Amino acid sequence: MEKLVFEIQINASPEKVWSVLWDDISYRQWTTAFAEGSFYQGTLEEGNIIKFLDPNNNGMFSRVEKNIPAKEIKFLHLGEIYSGVEAPQDWGEATEAYILEENDEGTKLKSEIQTPAEFKGFFEDKFPKALGIVKNLSENQL
Template sequence: MEKLHFDIQIKAEAIKVWSVLWDDFSFRQWTSAFTEGSFYQGDLQEGATIKFLDPKNNGMYSTITKLVPNEEIIFHHLGEIYDGIETPRDLGEVFERYLLTEDENMTHLEVEIHTTEELRSFLEEKFTDALSNVKHLAENQL
């Protein structure tokens, strides 16, 4: 298992950063750093299943194991999706954790990822750009 950590300081309140991360329109914008046209299906509720997809309906599905609005969300990845069909895969403890800490109109966004070795280089290459997109959107959107 590979453990990755990313963080960024954003000049915006945590509620704004959270909105950029998880509102459909801005989610599609910041995740374009990974794959153009990325989106998710499902409700952001603890215990809910979320599908992270590309325009060809390929991606992964996950359970939200923790959700504290505007502060923290953890996705436990369960399997992959090919042509819209869920394919369970024993990924072990593969998860993503987003943690927002606000201090005087600044938000520190930390992302911790436990992933497979095969995805490590892709995530290391793309996640910095994705977080730059989040920063730009949070600091410049009305």
């Protein structure tokens, strides 16, 4: 398992950044960095299963392990989805967390990823782009 950490400083409140991360319209915008047309199905309550999908119904499914609005959310990735069919994977502690820390300049957004080695390059390429879009939306959206 590889641990990756990505951080970006955003000149906006944690509440604004949280809204950009998880409101449907802005979520679809910033996740284009991973796959055009990305969206999620489900609700973000702790214990719920969420499906992260592309327009072809491919993606992954995960359990919400922790949700403290405007502060932290953590997902445990359980498996992949191919054409809408769930395929459980034995990834162990494959997690993805978003941590928002308020500071004098606004919010530091930190993403901590525990990933199998085969996905490391993908995340290293895509995550900085995704966080840049979150920053842009958070600082420039009304």
